[in-house]
Amino acid sequence: MELTDEQLLAMHRSMIRIRLFEETAGKVMETGKMPGFLHLYVGQEAVAVGVCEALRVDDYITSTHRGHGHLVAKGGDLRRMMAELMGKATGYCGGKGGSMHINDLSLGMLGANGIVGAGAPIAVGAGFRNKYLGTDQVSVAFFGDASTNIGAFHEAANMACALHLPVVFVCEHNMYGEYTPTNKAMVIADIVDRAAGYGMPGVIVDGMDVVAVHEAATEAVARARRGEGPSLVECKTYRYFNHHGIQNLGLKYRPDDEVLAWKERDPIFTFEAKLIDTGVASRELLDATWAEIHAAIDEALQFADDSPFPAEDQMLAGVYS
Amino acid sequence: MELTDEQLLAMHRSMIRIRLFEETAGKVMETGKMPGFLHLYVGQEAVAVGVCEALRVDDYITSTHRGHGHLVAKGGDLRRMMAELMGKATGYCGGKGGSMHINDLSLGMLGANGIVGAGAPIAVGAGFRNKYLGTDQVSVAFFGDASTNIGAFHEAANMACALHLPVVFVCEHNMYGEYTPTNKAMVIADIVDRAAGYGMPGVIVDGMDVVAVHEAATEAVARARRGEGPSLVECKTYRYFNHHGIQNLGLKYRPDDEVLAWKERDPIFTFEAKLIDTGVASRELLDATWAEIHAAIDEALQFADDSPFPAEDQMLAGVYS
Amino acid sequence: MSAADVPLPDPGEREITYVAAFIEAVKLEMAADPDVFIAGEDVGAHGGVFHTFDGVQTQFGERRAVDTPISEQAIIGLGIGAAVTGLRPIVDLMFMDFVLVAADQIANQAAKLKYMFGGQAKLPLTITTVGGAGLSAAAQHSQSLEALFCHIPGIKVVFPSNPYDVKGLMAASVREDNPVLFVLHKRMLGQRGAVPVERYEIPLGQARISRPGSDVTLVSWGKTAADSLVAAEQLAGEGIDVEVVDLRTLSPLDIGTVVESVRRTNRVVVAHEAVRFGGFGAEVAAQIQEEAFDYLDAPVGRVAAPFSPVPFTPALETRYVPDPARIAAGVRAAVARPLLGR
Amino acid sequence: MSAADVPLPDPGEREITYVAAFIEAVKLEMAADPDVFIAGEDVGAHGGVFHTFDGVQTQFGERRAVDTPISEQAIIGLGIGAAVTGLRPIVDLMFMDFVLVAADQIANQAAKLKYMFGGQAKLPLTITTVGGAGLSAAAQHSQSLEALFCHIPGIKVVFPSNPYDVKGLMAASVREDNPVLFVLHKRMLGQRGAVPVERYEIPLGQARISRPGSDVTLVSWGKTAADSLVAAEQLAGEGIDVEVVDLRTLSPLDIGTVVESVRRTNRVVVAHEAVRFGGFGAEVAAQIQEEAFDYLDAPVGRVAAPFSPVPFTPALETRYVPDPARIAAGVRAAVARPLLGR
């Protein structure tokens, strides 16, 4: 299935939205104006975008501690996102959730999650709902490589297969779980090796190539929509920054040249080169997109800055319906 | 490695010890004299025996809710076992544990377990200890087919592989988890399909053939002793009785002819035929073993019967050291 | 008209068991709302190992009565994902002890989702389970762990003591838009009581005075609330007139009904089956003395299990679980306590 | 000579941080006993995300400072299996909230193993973790869940409030033959205090009067115990002389020290960071009124967090966590409470 120019440009735009949102959030954090922990998505943009562009608004996704990218790619409102990260009343969670719990139910984004692996069972529940109601919606569970060592992931993967649910498992293999290289936490190199243990197909894809991700995701999603059950898409990718925050080079747990080598394969820049090469877009057009999104992010930041913190009487609101 | 006649006869004896212990316990339970739930091991004797005969006394095992067979095979004292099942002070746990928590630390039997999957991480801990101390002891985790769907199993299997521990995972695939056919709870037919996802070798063996089990276990144990890491042995087997208790036929969740077909392949009777065929033993010798163990079980029952219940002042003893 | 004002139906004359009342509630909710389904281990074809879902799959089919793999975390997760996307799941954990296997999904996910999402989500999820001791099921199949979840904001906890309450509270739990942990007691399943045929709801968060009395208040829930009535009858023979308050819902706690009673009786005992130390009785006691301090003629007494895992052997288990005799002893002590004991 | 009689070393003049005291204890125990090791996520090469194990792997190597996969259940299981076979493991759960992921292994396995085995096993297992709010880490990374494990027989719970106690209690925890849940507070890590250089143990189960006073008793633990001292100083300026009891170990609870104090002061407040409802403060309050009823001039007061998950935004989180001002307000209310309020 050929992608239209429009689709390609939409993916380009979406990746830039993530990149700039994250870089900006990281910078604001450094000024001390943004509370809590920020697990930034920079470097992995092709995954969220490639997958979410294969989804409809009414499809569901669950996410992780590294969740901003998924929400942006699903169509998240940058202003409400930035406001949430700053703990403001206008944020997606009224300031109560923050980075690790950002979500937008109207976009089918069922939440970032602070507990490794815990989103996958929830995606299975959304998939169950879709099958139960006989809709053709699917659900996608995003998770990291290191998260596949936790029990909840395993139970979710098997449950989806046993109940034959329309769920796509998307692994973002960035080679690390916090400060531990994943090859010290498991002896297999590829997460797809686990798919067979649940009886679902698995495919490895270059997670720095948004078109490749999109293609694999499209196939997996179509399969799920057709009622043919779950599958796993493993995207080999890399986070540019530290586990949290924006520190980049000089971290003792991973070599600088590894970081630099991955940056050579930057998902946005390599994609831009292709767009230009194939005549889909001019440099000027792409630059205009950057500028436009820069402005949108600035505006989001301004919105967040201008927004009030939640009032103290909001403390107990929302604990129960 | 050829088995000596002595070894073959020891395995025969051990299987009969399990068979008669379990049948007797089941009958006592029916009289109402044995409290709680009894998950009987009858039908699966070749697994516990084939594996445990490949172990030394100082090797460790962890077990499941269906744990009597494992303790008998590891050398458990039938009197203390029977007493425990009857809640007596002379039992292995002073009557506090019962069927689901029976254990003998001096034999390296680290406990039956009431929580599905929970024994496996503990076996990993024992394996860790062996490697840490540089001994050549191994640990074995016994678990059922349906238990491999729970998170704790997954974490244990991966942890053992990641830390390269001397652990052998022994799956007893009896096709059911309680009243649910395992093929409804997972789409794969063989548990070994999961081994590759952890990066360990796996082998399927006829769990009704004690020699075959012993051979596979010996290899897996030797591998672990040599420091070559974990592996999985899947034994295809069958429980004759209901999930708990001794009801046998006429259960709505599994066809009678399935039960009968498996009984045709009874691990003890087929083994006896071989022993006679190959001249290892005469019918008389084998019968003498049955008689002898019958007597031992009767004696154990008498011992249990005669034993006192724990005194009320034992209530809080053993909560803390 | 608040929920509290809705008149409850008369129990009528039909007697059914505690478990039958539960099944009736489940079936009525499923019949009334196509979004309600059940899922759990052996709840479908087998009807639940305690027969708590007997006949549900026969009536509603495999689509709505789902057997799952042995995966407690994913069972709760399935419920959360289905609930937040619009269904109204009933998910089952076979034994209450298994809440510990799924504790993250219950307490970190289900209970907190709505709050973390800024209050926008709806999470109509009922988690059913069977708790308590008394079957010699030993330490991992006999616990009463309700206190753990009472301490978690965002989930409600219900523990009924009789068939009438089971049916009405289960109906209310399923219709509730917040997660509910609904606990049945395994020793109560066969207990019979009068239960209306029609559907009705007992609002969550309302205690009930199950026996009026004037000398002393006895607060409890679950099987212990049933045993408390037995103890009260015994004590009546001794001239002690006990008012029994059955909490029914533990979280949210109807402390008002309790305090109102204590202000009349001036003496109170809280009884439960869980171990005493750190049990929910402590919260009830703490609130009573906070709100009725000047009315208390004796400390708030507690009757509960000793601080040990549940022993297997009946020789110990029967002495472990508080029974009517031990409850009565606790009440007697509270009544006998001199006004000033210094 | 019982543990309680062993004189503790003078703190001396050297000041180190709460986290440094912890590391010192870990290293001393590891140096003294080759069977002690640490295992957990990022505890090895990285030294722990809170730097609670900084330098341990450098000093003791990869064999004894083990990085594990993200598998909380298996981390605890590893500790159990190693402990019951003779080692003395320290296993770490990065955030206290993750105890819920491993709750089965902690509460159904570790805590019960010895009892289920008839008391024969030894289980010298220390589970370390970092709890508490105050870093805008939101609902799943900020909890104080100690109450859950206080309700579980078979495990001890320790929550120190200062560097001196951290070092001595950690030494005792590692030497303890029962499972211990050892909780550090993430907002205390950088707090400095005087700590002896040598190895010493503070026996588990002994509270400490961290400030003597005569008007009212203030009971707490963890960071709240430190904040209670601040509150007491404030109140001293107002003429209220507060006696602060720092529990240090929650289970087993040293109720004797608390009750002895209350019998002198006649008024008492229990303060903690966890949500109030169902919190461990309830148990403390319940026991106080049981054992000192006739000495109480006011109900046992409680200061704790409101009944919600921990909010992310500092605008709410700072108001959520009880601080010295709120603790002081609670004490003032207890002191001001008229003897008879009917």
Ligand SMILES: Cc1ncc(C[n+]2csc(CCOP(=O)(O)OP(=O)(O)O)c2C)c(N)n1
């Ligand atoms: C149950 C649990 N354990 C540990 C953590 C701490 N933690 C947060 S992210 C993370 C690493 C996750 O690695 P991976 O799944 O590969 O995702 P990545 O960060 O690489 O995107 C860990 C250990 C957690 N949040 N939850």
Ligand SMILES: Cc1ncc(C[n+]2csc(CCOP(=O)(O)OP(=O)(O)O)c2C)c(N)n1
């Ligand atoms: C965590 C947990 N969930 C559910 C159960 C109830 N249960 C006990 S045994 C069992 C089936 C186990 O099946 P399998 O592992 O195949 O072992 P088998 O009984 O066939 O030997 C179940 C569901 C349990 N004990 N623990």
Ligand SMILES: [Mg+2]
């Ligand atoms: Mg990763």
Ligand SMILES: [Mg+2]
């Ligand atoms: Mg099975």
